[in-house]
Amino acid sequence: MEPWQLSAAEAAGRIKAGTLTAEALTRSCLERIAEREPVVKAFTYLDPLLALNSARRVDKGYEPGILHGLPFAVKDMIDTADMPTSHNSPLYEGLRQGRDAACVGVARAEGAVIIGKTDTVEFAAAGRRALTRNPHDPTRTPGGSSSGSAAAVADGMVPLAFGTQTGGSTIRPASFCGVHGMKPTHGVVNTEGAKRYSHTLDTIGWYGRTPADLRLVAQAFRFYGIDNPRALTPTGLRIALCPGPNWALAAPEAREALATAGKRLEAAGAIVEDFTLPPPFGEVTEAQLAVLYGEGRGAFLAEALTDPGRLHDDFHDRVNNFQGVSPQRMLWAYDLAAECRKLFDGFFPRFDAVLTPAAAGEAPVGRQDTGNPVFNSMWTLLHVPCIGIPCIKGPNGMPVGVQIVGPRFGDAELLDVAEAVSPVIMG
Known part of the structure; x- marks a missing residue:
């Protein structure tokens, strides 16, 4: 080697x-x-x-x-x-x-x-x-x-x-x-x-x-609890199988990856439970976009003013608020995020991790389409730790992964779970 x-x-x-x-x-x-x-x-x-x-x-x-x-x-x-x-x-x-x-x-x-x-x-x-x-x-x-x-x-x-x-x-x-x-x-x-x-x-x-x-x-980076690892096995781990509110956008291979990961974990002795997030989470994706575009206005304002000719139109659109994000929309997004963060943390320690899609499907052809972030953006707004794990190959032979998610500041514990479940999920 x-x-x-x-x-x-x-x-x-x-x-x-x-x-x-x-x-x-x-x-x-x-x-x-x-x-x-x-x-x-x-x-x-x-x-x-x-x-x-x-x-x-x-x-x-x-x-x-x-x-x-x-x-x-x-x-x-x-x-x-x-x-x-x-x-x-x-x-x-x-x-x-x-x-x-x-x-x-x-x-x-x-x-x-x-x-x-x-x-x-x-x-x-x-x-x-x-x-x-x-x-x-x-x-x-x-x-x-x-x-x-x-x-x-x-x-x-x-x-x-x-x-x-x-x-x-x-x-x-x-x-x-x-x-x-x-x-x-x-x-x-x-x-x-x-x-x-x-x-x-x-x-x-x-x-x-x-x-x-x-x-x-x-x-x-001295994560909380990182120096006290737990030697876990899949047996007895409580895993929430969570398609999430954007499941309708999952390609067949993304659906297969989540189902396969769940079955492999069950076969290895994990307790896998189908899990649906409560209604407030249905709007978290839209809230993430409001925050993204709302805060993005100021992020690129200096470049738009000092060198407008060489700044891509995408950033001028953000500075000019092409999405029409209002102060009321921003406040709604911030408040919903705060509510859902607390709700999500409350699902632990009932579960050891939430298992959910990592992407909508295989990597698209070409360079322009870098993929739909819809299966990630919600977790980013919720501030929770996520670990991506390879799972299957899609219809074109390309990798398709899943991710496990934990509560805020549960990074060390999520890494413990990842070390136990990754070899099983990968098959």
Whole structure:
């Protein structure tokens, strides 16, 4: 097995044991990138010499961190001190902020090797699409907006990568690319240094190949309870099978994935209960859109005023309130979100996790359609942690995943459940 084929947890174990170095792992990942990047186009910036020098510095470190020696890719709307942050926008091409975003600073401090910047939908919001292709089928999207991050992990270019989620930008690409992804509880990871779209919704997330990989990053961010893992098995876990209020938009393969995941868990001894969310949740998707567009007006106002000619029409539409979001609509959305957050938290500890679709179906053909976020946006507004898990292959041989969801600040417990159920769900 080549080093690039190792999961983050496996590589961390070998580095700790002294049988693998950060430089050797980084070099192997760079070789994989050189082989596959012409097809996948995951990166907007890559400096192999910079990456190798960073790995050598890590190898010389005296106090190994939690992410010691692990190559980590960064979505190109998150600042990095030694690399440009373009936001996939002509306004910021080549921009160097000269400092790390908070999440990158934590990763570096814990020994990660920041290997490069991954392509994204413009400002992680709208406008220009990433050039990235789905590694399973280059004619299809990897999803958005964390396009390059999901594809890079799925194709073995890096073991870990940062994404973000404002609607469905972390979990949906995880489903399309067939990798694990985590959107933690809103606010537990500092978003400073990442382009703001919606302060109510923006969440830093990440990709890995296993739940153990996701846990490493959660440990680096000192999640509540993360140092007291529970060794769970599927037997006796109480899982709520929840199609959700947007079930009518699920393609047959998304329906099959949810049903298959539920059956596999039942066969492994879990208690799977059909679960319907109460009526107030039926409007949460619309509330998320109101918040998204309402807060998005201010997020792009500076760009619209200072360089209107080079700003995509999508952002002018947001600044000009093309959705007609009123103050009354915003207040309604905020109030409904607060009500439903409390209601959802109340379903625990009756359940250990809620099992629900991760995407509407397989990855669409082309780059423009990055997929419908409707099965993610509700959970983003509710601020709850979500973990995407690969499940089946769709009619075109593309990955289709599911996600498990927990209560706010139940991230550590959800990771425990993920480690128990992921091998079963994957089949």
